[in-house]
Structures are given as structure tokens and as C-alpha cells.
Amino acid sequence: xxxxxxxxxxxxxxxxxxxxxxxxxxxxxxxxxxxxxxxxxxxxxxxxxxxxxxxxxxxxxxxxxxxxxxxxxxxxxxxxxxxxxxxxxxxxxxxxxxxxxxxxxxxxxxxxxxxxxxxxxxxxxxxxxxxxxxxxxxxxxxxxxxxxxxxxxxxxxxxxxxxxxxxxxxxxxxxxxxxxxxxxxxxxxxxxxxxxxxxxxxxxxxxxxxxxxxxxxxxxxxxxxxxxxxxxxxxxxxxxxxxxxxxxxxxxxxxxxxxxxxxxxxxxxxxxxxxxxxxxxxxxxxxxxxxxxxxxxxxxxxxxxxxxxxxxxxxxxxxxxxxxxxxxxxxxxxxxxxxxxxxxxxxxxxxxxxxxxxxxxxxxxxxxxxxxxxxxxxxxxxxxxxxxxxxxxxxxxxxxxxxxxxxxxxxxxxxxxxxxxxxxxxxxxxxxxxxxxxxxxxxxxxxxxxxxxxxxxxxxxxxxxxxxxxxxxxxxxxxxxxxxxxxxxxxxxxxxxxxxx
Amino acid sequence: xxxxxxxxxxxxxxxxxxxxxxxxxxxxxxxxxxxxxxxxxxxxxxxxxxxxxxxxxxxxxxxxxxxxxxxxxxxxxxxxxxxxxxxxxxxxxxxxxxxxxxxxxxxxxxxxxxxxxxxxxxxxxxxxxxxxxxxxxxxxxxxxxxxxxxxxxxxxxxxxxxxxxxxxxxxxxxxxxxxxxxxxxxxxxxxxxxxxxxxxxxxxxxxxxxxxxxxxxxxxxxxxxxxxxxxxxxxxxxxxxxxxxxxxxxxxxxxxxxxxxxxxxxxxxxxxxxxxxxxxxxxxxxxxxxxxxxxxxxxxxxxxxxxxxxxxx
Numbered sequence: 002x003x004x005x006x007x008x009x010x011x012x013x014x015x016x017x018x019x020x021x022x023x024x025x026x027x028x029x030x031x032x033x034x035x036x037x038x039x040x041x042x043x044x045x046x047x048x049x050x051x052x053x054x055x056x057x058x059x060x061x062x063x064x065x066x067x068x069x070x071x072x073x074x075x076x077x078x079x080x081x082x083x084x085x086x087x088x089x090x091x092x093x094x095x096x097x098x099x100x101x102x103x104x105x106x107x108x109x110x111x112x113x114x115x116x117x118x119x120x121x122x123x124x125x126x127x128x129x130x131x132x133x134x135x136x137x138x139x140x141x142x143x144x145x146x147x148x149x150x151x152x153x154x155x156x157x158x159x160x161x162x163x164x165x166x167x168x169x170x171x172x173x174x175x176x177x178x179x180x181x182x183x184x185x186x187x188x189x190x191x192x193x194x195x196x197x198x199x200x201x202x203x204x205x206x207x208x209x210x211x212x213x214x215x216x217x218x219x220x221x222x223x224x225x226x227x228x229x230x231x232x233x234x235x236x237x238x239x240x241x242x243x244x245x246x247x248x249x250x251x252x253x254x255x256x257x258x259x260x261x262x263x264x265x266x267x268x269x270x271x272x273x274x275x276x277x278x279x280x281x282x283x284x285x286x287x288x289x290x291x292x293x294x295x296x297x298x299x300x301x302x303x304x305x306x307x308x309x310x311x312x313x314x315x316x317x318x319x320x321x322x323x324x325x326x327x328x329x330x331x332x333x334x335x336x337x338x339x340x341x342x343x344x345x346x347x348x349x350x351x352x353x354x355x356x357x358x359x360x361x362x363x364x365x366x367x368x369x370x371x372x373x374x375x376x377x378x379x380x381x382x383x384x385x386x387x388x389x390x391x392x393x394x395x396x397x398x399x400x401x402x403x404x405x406x407x408x409x410x411x412x413x414x415x416x417x418x419x420x421x422x423x424x425x426x427x428x429x430x431x432x433x434x435x436x437x438x439x440x441x442x443x444x445x446x447x448x449x450x451x452x453x454x455x456x457x458x459x460x461x462x463x464x465x466x467x468x469x470x471x472x473x474x475x476x477x478x479x480x481x482x483x484x485x486x487x488x489x490x491x492x493x494x495x496x497x498x499x500x501x502x
Numbered sequence: 503x504x505x506x507x508x509x510x511x512x513x514x515x516x517x518x519x520x521x522x523x524x525x526x527x528x529x530x531x532x533x534x535x536x537x538x539x540x541x542x543x544x545x546x547x548x549x550x551x552x553x554x555x556x557x558x559x560x561x562x563x564x565x566x567x568x569x570x571x572x573x574x575x576x577x578x579x580x581x582x583x584x585x586x587x588x589x590x591x592x593x594x595x596x597x598x599x600x601x602x603x604x605x606x607x608x609x610x611x612x613x614x615x616x617x618x619x620x621x622x623x624x625x626x627x628x629x630x631x632x633x634x635x636x637x638x639x640x641x642x643x644x645x646x647x648x649x650x651x652x653x654x655x656x657x658x659x660x661x662x663x664x665x666x667x668x669x670x671x672x673x674x675x676x677x678x679x680x681x682x683x684x685x686x687x688x689x690x691x692x693x694x695x696x697x698x699x700x701x702x703x704x705x706x707x708x709x710x711x712x713x714x715x716x717x718x719x720x721x722x723x724x725x726x727x728x729x730x731x732x733x734x735x736x737x738x739x740x741x742x743x744x745x746x747x748x749x750x751x752x753x754x755x756x757x758x759x760x761x762x763x764x765x766x767x768x769x770x771x772x773x774x775x776x777x778x779x780x781x782x783x784x785x786x787x788x789x790x791x792x793x794x795x796x797x798x799x800x801x802x803x804x805x806x807x808x809x810x811x812x813x814x815x
Binding site: 307309328329330332333334339341343346347348349350351352353357360361362364365368371372373375415 | 680681682683685686688689692693695696697698699700701702703759760
């Protein structure tokens with residue numbers, strides 16, 4: 002019914018989709034799996050009209066179509082339920098459901114709220130959600146919001162003639178087990194009216210729900226698996242291209258840290274509306290992982306340590322010295338390095354070359370009286386390019402043109418070459434391919450061996466568990482639970498989720 | 503070579519083409535004497551554009567440059583008699599300080615630079631009027647010649663102004679390429695958030711960029727006052743637009759981060775040639791700003807980095 006043939010998409014420096022064939026039959030649930038950077042999100046964006054493919058054809062019921070934007074895609078019956086929820090928190094549920102399509106309720110320029118509420122109730126009934134449509138969205142739980150998202154997309158049913166295709170991007174990532182079950186039963190019932198494309202990192206869920214699974218790797222569909230024809234391990238292996246075991250996170254290199262060597266201590270640190278009463282201690286050789294949902298306050302903690310945010314209460318002690326002035330400069334001078342989540346925006350300066358990026362945080366050490374010693378800078382860059390096997394034609398390469406993994410290496414080299422021994426890593430492997438991820442994991446273990454302390458916000462829970470010595474679960478800006486993560490005695494995903502939501 | 507790579511070479515190619523076109527129409531144009539005097543005449547504008555480059559390089563703008571130069575012509579005329587050569591220091595210090603004010607308002611009070619510099623420009627303009635009693639002032643000819651006469655003389659057939667321009671250009675190139683200041687400004691222009699996340703004191707460098715812009719606008723004003731042997735609150739009007747054009751057609755886009763002072767040197771020569779060609783093609787002086795306005799629009803539209811500027815208001 003919905004079909005992609007030989008679809009190609011290129012971005013500067015990345016071939017994101019390589020001749021992808023993909024189709025969805027009527028009433029089918031299709032799973033889509035792949036590592037970060039395998040091309041899943043690009044493929045989804047092509048499907049719901051956010052990207053135009055560079056090559057290949059998109060057709061619906063055999064007719065080729067050209068979807069210029071998501072709205073056009075919606076008019077063709079293709080809807081998207083976003084992972085990072087797209088509902089506007091301060092609007093009511095019904096306003097969110099009919100956002101952009103209020104015209105049907107307007108009489109003489111005035112919205113008939115009653116009619117909208119009735120229509121919204123009808124949509125909510127489809128997902129078995131019994132709430133007042135006039136409720137403000139921010140009062141709903143995560144699971145309820147997820148269902149409202151789905152209800153919003155299901156309004157397509159009334160608006161569009163013909164079949165629906167609904168994309169679900171990681172719909173279960175913030176749901177508890179029983180909520181997942183409920184969502185799945187709703188989805189199964191809805192297959193009478195729509196087909197679904199289901200994207201998730203959780204292999205067991207994809208296997209449970211999908212009739213067919215597309216496995217993507219490096220921008221290609223490497224396999225399609227029918228229901229019950231494969232095991233999670235086999236699929237995982239196809240995604241990664243080889244066996245994945247616990248060596249992946251280099252657990253064999255995890256050594257116990259020195260609990261007497263304190264690097265960093267937070268006591269009662271609060272930031273109005275963001276975090277409350279945070280207390281933590283980081284030691285030499287320790288990897289301390291902050292775990293929580295989006296917006297739980299993990300990033301605020303990192304940024305407070307880095308001096309980009311000034312806490313409203315509490316004490317931050319770095320290597321025995323209490324901080325009184327919160328600036329990034331002061332943090333850098335005390336040996337803190339920060340690898341931000343938005344690598345392309347905050348990590349590297351695109352338009353500057355490798356050596357310029359590497360010395361940006363430490364220009365003082367490569368200059369005298371404000372005059373730069375460019376020779377020394379270049380030597381440093383050459384050294385680290387070979388040490389970390391950075392793929393750049395030379396130290397003159399524009400960092401904006403490097404691949405994600407190599408950009409991340411430049412960022413890490415920037416801090417490590419300056420001797421930073423408190424490293425704050427925010428999603429350091431986000432968007433990297435497997436090989437680059439493993440390089441980052443190696444580097445984290447190297448840092449531990451060198452006696453550096455790492456505060457990590459991981460990309461996935463598995464990564465958090467695999468890498469850390471200590472896990473702190475954060476929820477609504479507060480620490481809920483501390484887990485020790487010695488190899489062999491690591492907490493499970495479910496242990497963590499229990500405290501996250 | 504792709505269009506994209508070619509883009510950075512557009513300015514000097516355009517310059518050569520324009521020179522050739524005018525030269526073919528009037529071979530006298532290409533005579534060294536003519537070219538040198540053409541270049542000499544544009545020096546005050548060049549110095550102002552040089553300063554503006556720093557403001558634009560970090561992704562800001564300095565709209566106070568023209569008013570600053572106006573004010574400085576008055577300051578120089580008023581205080582030459584009492585301070586002698588030290589008046590130059592006074593002028594540059596005033597420009598630097600007022601530029602710092604613009605920078606402070608921009609970075610600490612978070613007022614966009616086009617408004618903060620416009621406001622500071624208003625202050626300068628008013629100060630010029632007040633200091634001058636709203637009249638044109640004259641420098642005493644003998645004193646001007648003895649203190650600043652060297653600025654406007656000739657060495658051989660080369661106007662001395664060109665040496666001043668060359669010295670300032672060399673200094674700016676050095677700052678841009680070899681100092682931590684230049685590197686920090688590049689980082690702020692190309693990726694301010696990354697610079698901040700690397701512990702660079704972004705506010706301080708931004709304030710410095712506006713201060714340099716102010717100081718160079720002051721140098722431009724001083725030179726202009728010496729050239730005209732006097733000052734007035736509106737004497738440098740008509741400088742701002744061509745100065746911005748010079749920076750932008752040179753290849754430093756409004757979004758900052760690329761280009762630099764060499765580009766501005768080429769851009770200024772382009773402005774000089776455009777000006778000269780207008781004479782040859784019979785465009786009146788009163789119509790010149792129209793042409794510069796149009797050139798400015800085209801230059802911005804061609805050079806701006808859309809990926810950095812998602813929303814335009």
C-alpha cells in the first residue's frame with residue numbers, strides 16, 4: 002500500500018539512505034530497528050514528509066507521490082507519533098488534538114468549544130483514554146500524553162479518505178510495563194483502520210508487536226524478518242554486523258575506583274525549578290552515571306558543575322576547593338571538561354580546523370602575551386589525531402566536515418590534552434555508529450585508568466549500566482536512588498525504570 | 503572547483519572584472535596615478551570598514567561607526583589646540599570606550615547589537631552637536647600641518663594615507679590570525695555556543711570586538727578631520743552604508759565567523775571602483791547611496807549563511 006523504492010538521501014559528508022526499499026501492507030505492523038545513525042530517523046522523516054528523498058520513488062497504492070512537507074503527508078494519510086512528545090504543554094488536550102485543524106469548529110470566527118470537546122472525546126475513546134478533553138496537557142502522565150499523541154494522529158481517519166500509515170517513534174521509551182501492554186493492545190485493535198511503523202530500541206517489544214521487521218545498518222536495509230522467524234540475538238547481530246556481548250561496554254576494563262580520592266562533591270545543590278537538593282561525590286577513576294527521563298534534571302546538574310548555571314542553594318566543591326563563582330572559565334581552570342550533548346552546536350566549532358578546536362579551551366597554554374604559538378598547536382593536533390586515530394586529512398581539516406565520531410574525538414582530545422580530570426559527558430555516543438561508540442567507550446575506560454572522574458549522561462540505559470561504577474537515578478530534579486554497578490552485580494533495566502518514572 | 507569553493511573567490515574576481523570594465527571604457531582610469539589617488543581617497547572609509555569587520559565577524563553589527571567618526575571630527579577640531587598631538591590618543595580612547603559601552607549593552611544587558619550601537623551612535627551624534635554648538639569647526643591650519651600634516655602628505659607618488667591603511671591592516675591581520683583575541687573572535691563568530699562551552703569568556707571578547715570597531719571608527723574620524731581640516735556633526739554622513747557594503751561584498755557575511763580583514767580590504771577597493779565607475783557612467787553623487795543600498799541588499803542576500811539564521815525578522 003505504502004511503498005518506497007530505491008530511496009536515496011545524502012547529507013554533506015553522510016550517505017544517510019542507500020537505495021532503501023520499504024513497504025507497508027494494509028493493517029500491518031512493521032518494525033524498524035537499527036543502531037543510532039543507521040538511518041532510521043532519516044527514513045522516517047522521508048516517510049512523513051520532513052525530507053524529500055534525493056532519489057527513488059515514494060508511492061501510495063501504486064501511485065507515485067511527492068511529499069513536500071509533513072502536512073502534505075498527513076493529507077495522504079501518513080501520521081507521526083513523536084518520541085519527544087510534540088504536544089504543547091500549556092494547551093488543553095482538545096486544543097492539542099486539533100492543533101492546526103480548528104477551522105471545522107469555527108462559526109463566525111469563534112471556536113465552538115463544546116463541539117471540539119465532543120469531537121476530542123471521540124478521538125480519545127479510540128485510544129481508550131477517559132479524560133476531560135478540557136484538561137491542560139501538562140497535568141497528564143507520560144503514558145497519557147503518549148496516548149493523546151496517538152489520538153491526535155488518529156484524527157486523520159476522519160480527515161483522510163483511504164488508508165492510514167502511522168509512525169510510532171520509540172513510543173514505549175518512557176512507559177512502564179503495564180502501560181506498554183495497554184499501548185500494544187490498542188495498537189493491535191487499531192490495525193483494522195491503520196497500518197503502523199514501529200521504531201524502538203527494545204528488541205523484545207519490536208519482536209512482540211511487529212508482523213515484519215526491517216533491520217537497518219549504515220543507511221541500508223540489511224534484512225527483513227517475518228514474525229517468529231528470528232531471535233533477538235540474531236537481529237541484534239545483523240544490526241551491528243557482528244556479535245555483541247558485554248565486552249561491548251568494555252566491562253572487563255572496569256576497575257574499582259579509589260573511594261578516598263574525592264574529585265568533586267555536590268551538597269544540597271538546588272536550581273529553582275530544575276534540580277533540588279542534589280548530593281553526589283565523584284572519585285578518581287569513577288564513572289558516575291546520571292539516569293533519568295528527558296527533562297529530569299540530568300543536564301542541569303552537568304551544567305551546574307560546569308559553571309554554566311549558578312545554583313540557588315548548596316555547595317559545589319572541586320578538588321577540595323569550594324566554588325563561589327560559577328563560570329565555565331573557572332570550571333575549566335580547575336580541570337573540568339564538558340562534552341555537550343549537541344556536539345555540532347556546543348561541542349565543535351564548525352568552520353574552525355582541528356587544532357583551532359583542540360586549543361580553544363586552553364589558548365592560554367599555547368600563547369604568550371596573547372600571541373598564539375601556532376606551531377605548538379599544530380603539533381598537539383597531529384599528536385592527538387594519531388593517538389585517537391581521528392580520520393581527518395590533516396590538522397587543517399574543518400571540524401564541521403568530519404564525521405560525528407571524529408568530531409567527538411576532537412572534543413574529547415580538546416579536554417584530555419589540556420589535562421582535564423573531571424569529565425562531564427552528556428550523551429557522548431549520540432548519533433555515532435557502532436565503531437565510533439566503541440572508541441568512545443575505550444576512551445572512557447582510558448580516562449578511568451588515568452585517574453580521571455567521569456560524570457556521564459548516557460544515550461541508553463544499557464550504556465549507562467554497562468559503563469558506570471555508580472548510577473544515580475534522577476526524577477523531577479531529585480535523586481531517587483543510588484545503585485552500585487560493580488561488574489557482575491549490575492542493576493537491570495527494570496530496576497532503573499522503576500525509579501525513573 | 504565547485505560553486506561553493508568558488509564563492510570565497512568572488513570578491514577579488516569581481517574586483518578585477520570591474521576594474522577591467524571601467525578601464526576599457528576609460529584607459530585613463532588604469533593609470534597608476536589615478537589608481538593611487540583613488541585608493542588614497544578611500545582610506546578613511548577603509549579604516550571604518552576595518553573596524554566594522556570585527557563587529558560583523560562575531561555576528562554583530564556596529565551602526566554607531568559613522569556617528570562615532572562625526573563626533574571624533576568635532577573632538578579633534580575642538581581639542582587640537584589644547585592637547586596638540588595627544589588629541590589622537592583622546593580620540594582613539596573615546597572611540598574604544600564608547601565601543602565598549604555598545605559591547606557591554608549587547609552582552610550584559612542582552613540588547614541586540616544593531617539597537618545598542620544605534621543608541622550609542624545617537625549619543626555620539628548628539629555629543630558632536632553639543633560640543634560643536636551645531637556648527638562646522640575649523641582646525642588651525644598651521645597647527646594641523648605641524649601635528650598631523652604627515653598623514654595627508656605624499657611619499658613619492660604614494661599618498662601617506664595608504665601607509666597608514668597598510669599599517670592598520672597589518673595590525674588587524676596579526677590580531678585576527680596570530681592572537682588569542684583573533685582566535686576567540688573567530689570561535690564566537692563561527693560557533694558562539696561551542697566557544698562558551700569551551701570556557702571562552704565570550705562576553706569579554708565581544709565587548710573587545712565592539713571596542714576595536716569604535717577605536718577604528720575614531721581613527722577614521724580623526725583622519726577625515728585632518729583631511730578636511732575641521733569637523734562637523736554630519737561631516738562623515740554617507741560613510742556607514744558604503745563601509746558596511748565594503749565588509750559584506752568583501753566576503754564577511756552578517757552571520758560572522760568567516761571572511762576577515764583582508765576581505766574587507768578587497769571589499770573597500772570594490773566600493774572605490776564602484777564609486778569611480780558611477781562617475782564614469784554619469785551617476786550623480788546624490789544617487790550614489792541608492793546604488794550602495796542595492797549593492798548591500800544583493801551582497802547580504804548572496805553571502806549570508808542561511809543555516810545559521812533559521813528565522814529572519
